[in-house]
Amino acid sequence: MARPLEFWFEFASTYSYLAAMRVQDACAARGVPLVWRPFLLGPVFAAQGLTDSPFNLFPAKGAYMWRDLERECARLGLPLRRPSRFPRGSLLAARIACAHADAPWIGAFVRATYAANFAEDRDIDTDDVIASLLGNIGQDPAPILALAATPAAKSALRAQTETARARGIFGAPSFIVGNELFWGHDRMSQAIDWAAGA
Amino acid sequence: MARPLEFWFEFASTYSYLAAMRVQDACAARGVPLVWRPFLLGPVFAAQGLTDSPFNLFPAKGAYMWRDLERECARLGLPLRRPSRFPRGSLLAARIACAHADAPWIGAFVRATYAANFAEDRDIDTDDVIASLLGNIGQDPAPILALAATPAAKSALRAQTETARARGIFGAPSFIVGNELFWGHDRMSQAIDWAAGA
Numbered sequence: 001m002a003r004p005l006e007f008w009f010e011f012a013s014t015y016s017y018l019a020a021m022r023v024q025d026a027c028a029a030r031g032v033p034l035v036w037r038p039f040l041l042g043p044v045f046a047a048q049g050l051t052d053s054p055f056n057l058f059p060a061k062g063a064y065m066w067r068d069l070e071r072e073c074a075r076l077g078l079p080l081r082r083p084s085r086f087p088r089g090s091l092l093a094a095r096i097a098c099a100h101a102d103a104p105w106i107g108a109f110v111r112a113t114y115a116a117n118f119a120e121d122r123d124i125d126t127d128d129v130i131a132s133l134l135g136n137i138g139q140d141p142a143p144i145l146a147l148a149a150t151p152a153a154k155s156a157l158r159a160q161t162e163t164a165r166a167r168g169i170f171g172a173p174s175f176i177v178g179n180e181l182f183w184g185h186d187r188m189s190q191a192i193d194w195a196a197g198a
Numbered sequence: 199m200a201r202p203l204e205f206w207f208e209f210a211s212t213y214s215y216l217a218a219m220r221v222q223d224a225c226a227a228r229g230v231p232l233v234w235r236p237f238l239l240g241p242v243f244a245a246q247g248l249t250d251s252p253f254n255l256f257p258a259k260g261a262y263m264w265r266d267l268e269r270e271c272a273r274l275g276l277p278l279r280r281p282s283r284f285p286r287g288s289l290l291a292a293r294i295a296c297a298h299a300d301a302p303w304i305g306a307f308v309r310a311t312y313a314a315n316f317a318e319d320r321d322i323d324t325d326d327v328i329a330s331l332l333g334n335i336g337q338d339p340a341p342i343l344a345l346a347a348t349p350a351a352k353s354a355l356r357a358q359t360e361t362a363r364a365r366g367i368f369g370a371p372s373f374i375v376g377n378e379l380f381w382g383h384d385r386m387s388q389a390i391d392w393a394a395g396a
Contacts, residue, residue, distance in 0.1 A: 048256050058246045060368035064381055071388075170258035183262055186384045190269075 003177055004033040005195040008164055009110070010041040010172040011094055012087035014055070014069050017118045018185040019173040021078055024107045026188065032195040036106050038097035039164040040090065040157065041172055047165050053087050072185075079119040088117050089125030091157075095148040096130065098157045108137040201375055202231040203393040206362055207308070208239040208370040209292055210285035212253070212267050215316045216383040217371040219276055222305045224386065230393040234304050236295035237362040238288065238355065239370055245363050251285050270383075277317040286315050287323030289355075293346040294328065296355045306335040 007023050009016040027034040045053070055062035066082060073080040093113045100106055112133045116122040122129050131141035147153055164174075168181050175182040175191035182191035205221050207214040225232040243251070253260035264280060271278040291311045298304055310331045314320040320327050329339035345351055362372075366379050373380040373389035380389035 048258065058368060060246065060363075060366055064366060064368065064379055067379070068381070068385075075388075165258075168258055168262060170256060170262065181262060181265070183266070184384075186382075187266075190273075 002030065002032045002196045004035050005191060006035045006037050006176040008037040008039055008169055008172060008174040008176065010039060011090035011097075011113055011117060011124060012053075013041060013172040014065060014086075014118070015185045016173040017114045018069075018072055018076060018078065019188050020110050020114045022076070023188065024111075026192055027195075030192055030196045032192055036097060036101045036110065037160065037164070037176075038094045038101070038110075038157070039161040039169070039172075040094055041087070043158075043161050044165050044169060044171075048170060056086070079115070081119055081121045083117055083121050085123070088123065091125060092127070092130055092148060093124050095153045095157050096144055098160055099147055099153045100144070105137050105139055109133065109139075112137055200228065200230045200394045202233050203389060204233045204235050204374040206235045206237055206367055206370060206372040206374065208237060209288035209295075209311055209315060209322060210251075211239060211370040212263060212284075212316070213383045214371040215312045216267075216270055216274060216276065217386050218308050218312045220274070221386060224390055225393075228390055228394045230390055234295060234299045234308065235358065235362070235374075236292045236299070236308075236355070237359040237367070237370075238292055239285070241356075241359050242363050242367060242369075246368060254284070277313070279317055279319045281315055281319050283321070286321065289323060290325070290328055290346060291322050293351045293355050294342055296358055297345055297351045298342070303335055303337055307331065307337075310335055 005023075005027055007019065009020055024034055041053070045051075050057060053062075055065050070080060097106065097110060097113075100109070103109075113124050113130070116129060116133055117124050124130065127145055131145060134141040134144055167176065169183075171183055173183075173185060173188070175188060177191060177195045180194055182188070182194070203221075203225055205217065207218055222232055239251070243249075248255060251260075253263050268278060295304065295308060295311075298307070301307075311322050311328070314327060314331060315322050322328065325343055329343060332339040332342055365374065367381075369381055371381075371383055371386070373386060375389060375393045378392055380386070380392070
């Protein structure tokens with residue numbers, strides 16, 4: 001009997017892009033229930049004493065990451081246009097994904113948002129872009145944007161981010177099955193195997 | 199026509215252990231020439247402003263790494279006994295490997311040294327342990343240890359470490375094919391594919 005896979009992701013995270021575009025199909029193929037867990041890396045990095053993305057703080061690692069991302073996207077057949085701003089503000093998208101993690105359109109919203117950031121270089125931290133993405137997936141943007149601006153939506157994302165840190169998450173994407181943590185797109189299939197009981 | 203694969207490794211590095219135990223067979227199976235490139239992570243980390251292993255500086259990441267290493271060793275059938283000191287001093291072993299990178303016994307020495315560190319929890323930074331490892335692979339330890347203590351052997355390792363940094367290496371293991379850099383045991387087979395021209 002397959003256990004649920006928790007997919008912990010940050011909309012600004014490059015390797016989360018690879019995982020986000022693939023995780024729903026990959027779980028479905030194995031009969032693994034998928035739980036969407038958006039969070040913010042900023043507070044998780046801050047708790048480790050990091051004031052920015054490690055890819056910005058450590059330029060050699062950052063330069064490598066962009067080249068590796070190109071290779072990985074080519075290998076996986078995913079489009080890539082390097083965002084003109086990195087990391088891109090992800091607060092609005094994360095609040096929406098957190099408030100609607102169980103909605104039937106969550107997967108489509110997550111993929112559309114990642115594609116906007118990493119394949120189209122659009123600023124996903126604006127109401128206009130998010131409204132257009134929601135419209136494209138058949139959702140009425142107005143109530144969704146209104147909900148995202150409420151204190152409840154804001155505190156739900158803060159709480160989820162704190163849960164990430166408390167559960168040992170230090171980067172994104174991460175995957176949790178029970179108490180087992182897997183970090184990075186490179187561990188996605190291993191995490192799905194774990195959930196499937198293989 | 200396969201191009202050479204440069205394997206850049208640090209004897210104290212956990213994920214270098216996984217790669218070091220497998221790289222020679224993996225290259226041989228694909229007809230890829232293997233070039234052994236020991237270096238020291240300390241100066242490479244210091245150049246990035248890091249005063250210790252990131253696995254020590256960032257405890258959440260470190261805790262994850264040890265668990266991930268357990269899973270990876272189990273998956274790959276490699277023994278693991280967590281070293282009582284991490285990172286273990288690797289200067290002596292690195293000087294020897296650097297001075298004898300083309301010796302027919304280099305692969306056996308590298309594997310024996312990693313096994314001593316990560317499967318037997320032995321202090322690889324002592325003459326006694328290294329002498330015993332060399333004896334076990336049929337080499338006379340005395341001249342090898344004597345050579346490792348010379349200024350030439352010390353400066354060769356320093357130069358190789360500086361070359362690592364200059365070529366964009368920021369962690370270990372790393373693999374270089376031409377000018378293409380791959381980081382981590384997770385990229386070893388991709389690097390070998392690249393070298394094989396696949």
